[in-house]
Amino acid sequence: MRNWxxxxxTLTLKDIGLEIRTKEVFTTIILFSILVVSTFAITSNNTLQxxxxxxxxxxxxxxxxxxxxxxxxxxxxxxxxxxxxxxxLMPVPRELIFFSKLFSFFIFLSISEMVIFATFSVFYNVNxxxxxxxxxxxxxxxxxxxxGTFFGTIVAKAKSKETLLALxxxxxxxxxxxxxxxxxxxxxxGEQSENIKTWIGLAISFDIIFVVLLTFLFGxxxxx
Amino acid sequence: MIRQxxxxxxxxxxxxxxxxxxxxxxxxxxxGVVQRILYVHVPFAWVSMVAIVAVAxxxxxxxxxxxxxxxxxxxxFAEVGVVAAIVMLVSGIVWARxxxxxxxxxxxxxxxxxILFFIYxxxxxxxxxxxxxxxxxxxxxxxxxxxxIDSPIxxxxxxxxxxxxxxxxxxxLSTQESNLNPEMMITLLMCVxxxxxxxxxxxxxxxxxxxxxxxxxx
Amino acid sequence: MLLEVSNIKKSFQDNLVLENLSxxxxxxxxICITGSNGSGKSTLLKICSGLLHPDQGxxxxxxxxxxxxxxxxxxxxxIGVLLHSNMLYPTYTVRQNLYxxxxxxxxxxxxxxxGEIVERLGLDDSMDKEVQKLSNGNKRKVGLCKSLLxxxxxLIIDEPESNLDAESxxxxxxxxxxxxxxxxxxxxxxxxxxFSALCSTKSFKISSGSLVLL
Numbered sequence: 001m002r003n004w005x006x007x008x009x010t011l012t013l014k015d016i017g018l019e020i021r022t023k024e025v026f027t028t029i030i031l032f033s034i035l036v037v038s039t040f041a042i043t044s045n046n047t048l049q050x051x052x053x054x055x056x057x058x059x060x061x062x063x064x065x066x067x068x069x070x071x072x073x074x075x076x077x078x079x080x081x082x083x084x085x086x087x088x089l090m091p092v093p094r095e096l097i098f099f100s101k102l103f104s105f106f107i108f109l110s111i112s113e114m115v116i117f118a119t120f121s122v123f124y125n126v127n128x129x130x131x132x133x134x135x136x137x138x139x140x141x142x143x144x145x146x147x148g149t150f151f152g153t154i155v156a157k158a159k160s161k162e163t164l165l166a167l168x169x170x171x172x173x174x175x176x177x178x179x180x181x182x183x184x185x186x187x188x189x190g191e192q193s194e195n196i197k198t199w200i201g202l203a204i205s206f207d208i209i210f211v212v213l214l215t216f217l218f219g220x221x222x223x224x
Numbered sequence: 225m226i227r228q229x230x231x232x233x234x235x236x237x238x239x240x241x242x243x244x245x246x247x248x249x250x251x252x253x254x255x256g257v258v259q260r261i262l263y264v265h266v267p268f269a270w271v272s273m274v275a276i277v278a279v280a281x282x283x284x285x286x287x288x289x290x291x292x293x294x295x296x297x298x299x300x301f302a303e304v305g306v307v308a309a310i311v312m313l314v315s316g317i318v319w320a321r322x323x324x325x326x327x328x329x330x331x332x333x334x335x336x337x338x339i340l341f342f343i344y345x346x347x348x349x350x351x352x353x354x355x356x357x358x359x360x361x362x363x364x365x366x367x368x369x370x371x372x373i374d375s376p377i378x379x380x381x382x383x384x385x386x387x388x389x390x391x392x393x394x395x396x397l398s399t400q401e402s403n404l405n406p407e408m409m410i411t412l413l414m415c416v417x418x419x420x421x422x423x424x425x426x427x428x429x430x431x432x433x434x435x436x437x438x439x440x441x442x
Numbered sequence: 443m444l445l446e447v448s449n450i451k452k453s454f455q456d457n458l459v460l461e462n463l464s465x466x467x468x469x470x471x472x473i474c475i476t477g478s479n480g481s482g483k484s485t486l487l488k489i490c491s492g493l494l495h496p497d498q499g500x501x502x503x504x505x506x507x508x509x510x511x512x513x514x515x516x517x518x519x520x521i522g523v524l525l526h527s528n529m530l531y532p533t534y535t536v537r538q539n540l541y542x543x544x545x546x547x548x549x550x551x552x553x554x555x556x557g558e559i560v561e562r563l564g565l566d567d568s569m570d571k572e573v574q575k576l577s578n579g580n581k582r583k584v585g586l587c588k589s590l591l592x593x594x595x596x597l598i599i600d601e602p603e604s605n606l607d608a609e610s611x612x613x614x615x616x617x618x619x620x621x622x623x624x625x626x627x628x629x630x631x632x633x634x635x636x637f638s639a640l641c642s643t644k645s646f647k648i649s650s651g652s653l654v655l656l
Contacts, residue, residue, distance in 0.1 A: 003548070010545050014531075021533040077532075086529035086588075089491060090546045091518040093511065154363055158354040167349055168367065171342040172374050174335075175381035182385065198384055206377055213373065217366055219511070224359050224494050357455050 007092060011100030012107075019108060024073040029112040032066035034119050041123035048125060056185035059120050059128070060140075060177055067109055067144060068166045071152040074105060079156040084222070094219035098149060102211075106145040113137055126188055132196070136183045139200065143176045143207045144169075150214040154221055179203040234421040241411070241418040249411040261319040263411055267419035268312040269337075274423075275305025276340060279347070280372035283365035295361045298368060300430035302347055304423060309341045332382035339378050343371040443468055443505065444596045444627040445490060450499030452485055459485050460496070461651035467596070472618055472628040474638035476656070477648035483631040484526055486648070487600050490629060491523040504595060519547065522594030526601065528585030532574035536565065536584050539573060540591065547592045559587045563613060578605040586614065597621060599630040603637050615640040 019025055040058050041047050050058075078084040087097050117128040117137075151168045155161045170177075179199045186193035193199065245263045252259035282298035285291075316334070317327045328334065347367050354360040404412065445467040452460040459482040467473050477483050488494040489501055492508035504520055506513040530539050540560070544552035560566055563583045568576060573584060582605045589597060602614050618628050618641040632638045638645055645656040 007546065010542070014542055017538070018531060018533060081532055082525075082527040082529045083531055085493060085525075085527075086543075087546075088493060089518060089523050089529070090543065091515045091548070092546060093515065154350075154367075155354075158350065160353050164346070164349055164353050167342065167346040171339045171346065171378075172370065174339050175374075175377050178381050178385050195384055195387065202377075202381060202384065209373070209377070213370070217370075221363050221366060 004093075004096060008096050008100055008103075011087075011092070011096060012103045015100060015104035016107065018077075019104070022077075024077075025070045025105070025108045026112060028070040028073055029063075029066045029109065030115050032069060033062035033112070033116045036062035036066070037116065037120050038123055047123060050124065052188040053181065053185040055120070055124055055126070055188055056181045059116065059184060060180045063109075063113060063116060063140075064144070064170060064173060064177060065166065066112075067148060068169055069162060070108070071105070071148045072155070072161050072165060074101075074108075075152040075156040076161075084153070084156075088222060094222060095215050097222075098215055098218040101149045101153075102142075102145045105149060106141050109141045109145060110137065113141070128184070128188070130187050132187050132192065133184055135200075136180050136203075139203045139207060140176050140180045143203070143210060144173060146207070146211045146214055147172055150218060150221070153218070175206055176203055179206075230421075230425060234418065234425055237414070237418040237421055241414045244411040244414055249407055250405070252408070255323055258319060258322045261315050262408075263415040265312060265315040265319060266412060267416045268308045268315065270416055271419055271423040272305050272308040272312050274420075275301045275308060275427075276344075276372070276375070279305065279344075279368050283368035283372075286365045287362065287369070292361065295365060296431055296434050298365065299348075299351060300427050300434055302344055302368075303430055304427045306341070306344045306348060308423060309337070309344060313337065313341060330382075330386055332379060332386050335382040335385075336375065336379045340371070340375055343367075343374070347371065444471075444503070445629065446500075446502040446505075447486075447490065448500050448502075450489060450496035450501065452482075452489060452494065452496050458651060460489075460648075463499075463648075463652045465646070465653055467627050467629055469625050469627060470622050470643075472622040472641055472643045473630075474642035474645045475629070475631045475648060475653070476633065476638065476645060477631075481648040482651060483648055484600055487523075487525060487598050487629070487631060491521065491525070491598050492517065493525075519592065520594060521596045521598065522589035522592060523597075524585045524589040524599045524602070526604075528581050528588075530573045530581065530584055530588070533572060535570050535572055536560075536576070537569045539584065540587055543588050544591050549591060555591065556587070559590050562617070563587055563610070579607060579610065582606055583610065590617070593626075595626055597626065597628045597630075599628070601631055601633065603632060603634050611637060612640075 037058060040050075044050055075084075084097075088094075117133070120126075121128045147169050148165075151165055155165045155168065158164055179202060182193050182199055183196060186196075241263070245260055249260070249263075251257055278301040279298045282294045282301065286294035286298060316337075320329070321327050347364060350367060351360065351364050354363065443466060445465070447463065447465040450460055450463050451458075463486065465473070465486075475483050475486065485494065489496050490503065492501075492503070492514060495508070501508060503517045506517050508514045508517065531542075534542070537556070540556045541552060544556055549555050560569065563586060565580065565583055565587065568580055568584075573581060576584065582602075586599070586602070589599065597618070602618075603611055606614070615637060618630070621628055622641070622643065628641070630642075646653040647656055648654075
């Protein structure tokens with residue numbers, strides 16, 4: 001058991017080390033989503049008049065789309081240099097490869113989101129940061145990272161990766177996206193969603209179902 | 225022989241249902257002529273639902289047995305199902321406008337139908353963008369299974385979502401289901417039968433054609 | 443028996459690559475596989491290293507099968523593989539790459555182990571260079587170091603001679619012969635007759651999907 005934890009941290013640190021050198025994932029998520037958020041701010045006459053649910057939609061839509069583009073970057077190099085195959089040749093359980101990717105993407109996404117929230121707060125003159133929203137972000141990022149890692153691995157060998165990945169993960173993520181937008185928009189309006197418990201329950205079950213399912217299926221998609 | 229008979233029977237049923245929709249069935253009082261869209265919308269919604277279940281079931285069968293036949297079945301049902309889903313969505317949108325006052329609302333069934341349509345599209349798009357072979361077929365089946373597991377969650381989430389976001393306009397259909405009189409019911413059943421026949425025939429042709437292409441490249 | 447491949451069949455779509463192929467590799471054996479381009483050499487090595495599964499037939503490495511996850515891990519701990527690609531992280535230095543793989547392999551004294559191998563292949567000077575800045579020949583050597591890290595019982599190499607000069611080839615041939623005499627096994631493919639003559643105990647040629655003893 002201790003070995004597995006050591007191995008998992010070695011693999012996760014490896015991804016973080018690679019990202020520190022290339023900075024591809026961070027630049028993609030942060031630049032792309034700032035672009036989306038600021039485009040909405042520039043093209044609306046008065047950002048104060050934007051309804052809360054639209055604002056929350058802008059934040060999370062920008063996270064989903066920039067995240068799915070970054071996911072492609074995250075996997076492209078692994079496939080190009082066949083380092084994913086290198087890991088498959090090593091004595092590493094498939095599940096650990098999946099978890100290490102999930103964790104490192106989770107870390108990248110969470111850090112980038114803080115930048116996105118800050119940008120949104122500035123442009124729309126609101127305060128996005130609150131306990132509820134941060135909790136929402138953690139639950140959302142976990143589900144997004146697991147689904148993204150799984151489908152990122154799948155599409156890495158396909159044509160038109162970007163389109164295909166977005167088309168695959170956005171519909172599946174809809175329940176999580178609804179959850180995130182609901183909690184965030186209530187918070188932007190200065191109140192708490194009345195269904196907050198149901199939503200958190202739903203989102204956490206979503207995360208658990210998908211992490212278990214995708215961990216089980218991951219071995220089947222990497223082997224030929 | 226069976227094939228010719230099938231075509232003749234479906235053609236007759238199809239013509240009869242057309243006659244029933246346009247000439248025989250009485251016009252509904254509340255909605256007027258528009259209500260006749262029901263006879264298109266419901267049958268296509270029915271077959272696209274059948275297709276979703278079939279894709280999931282055949283994908284599981286394929287993963288369990290590795291028999292390429294089931295993969296071919298799943299693909300063919302998805303291909304015809306996506307067309308049926310387009311007809312369902314478009315006829316629903318056209319019907320909703322005069323009846324509900326809007327083309328689209330955030331109602332749970334609508335949201336779920338739309339999302340499932342996207343999952344179908346993703347499934348088919350994946351099949352054509354990934355290098356053909358055993359790996360692709362296996363992953364496609366896995367995607368179908370994930371979609372099937374996701375759909376009840378989507379429906380549940382859409383229902384909670386709907387509670388806080390009431391429908392923009394309330395129309396006659398939204399409050400209570402209008403009761404269909406016997407003639408309307410018979411017409412609807414006839415239409416369901418004819419669309420199901422056409423659907424099954426198309427899926428069957430698609431299976432044959434995929435089997436032929438599959439022999440060449442899968 | 444280090445490796446036992448019995449009656450495997452592998453096809454990609456309509457293209458039947460390997461058919462009814464059997465091969466066994468015992469301790470102290472060094473087997474070279476030759477064959478024209480596209481004859482299935484690389485496919486065979488991928489199957490032996492567990493990266494591909496055969497459509498039919500069985501592959502046993504060290505009397506274990508890749509089909510079971512736990513046995514697969516056990517095998518991977520004891521074999522070394524270098525395929526056509528070097529499978530290295532290009533933005534990491536040679537040192538970072540080798541330390542990473544050594545840690546994953548669970549080698550406790552990984553620093554001294556890496557130093558030992560690197561010295562033998564003459565890579566000392568390049569240790570702190572990024573892999574992407576190395577010449578192709580040196581990249582190949584790093585790949586080779588990676589596959590030798592765990593002093594594998596069975597070493598599988600796809601074309602060891604690619605991109606290497608005559609000097610390095612001799613070193614590698616030396617390593618392979620030393621391994622064979624000390625009771626380990628090697629399986630490699632090669633286009634070079636001289637190289638295979640230097641370090642193989644047996645040679646096979648793949649023709650129309652099965653092996654022919656040369």
